Amino acid sequence: MQEEPNLSYIEKLADGDQAFKNRLLAIIKEELPQEVASFKENLSQRKLALAADGVHKLKHKISILGLESSYAKAEQFEEELRQENIVGLAQFEITLSTMQTFIDKCL
Secondary structure (H helix, E strand, O other), rough: OOOOOOHHHHHHHHOOHHHHHHHHHHHHHHHHHHHHHHHHHHHOOOHHHHHHHHHHHHHHHHHHHHHHHHHHHHHHHHHHHHHHOOOHHHHHHHHHHHHHHHHHOOO
């Protein structure tokens, strides 16, 4: 079963401040597609070290959205990319899609 994103961490940070919560979500909504596009571009050009750097950046958003097991898989995939291996790509793309769908519904 695929884990689902949640707002628990963001709500904890916001501590009841809806404006702050909305700003955090807006930042994620703006940055996520850009970071995903950069990751995919580097991957398509076989720049795997740069793709790994992209995964590293995306891990922060994975964590913020409460995807604990996906975070662990992203760590593993980042390391795979650094070893010029893309075995974890399909699972990572599912995580990215799940995150984007969730964020799109939040705002």
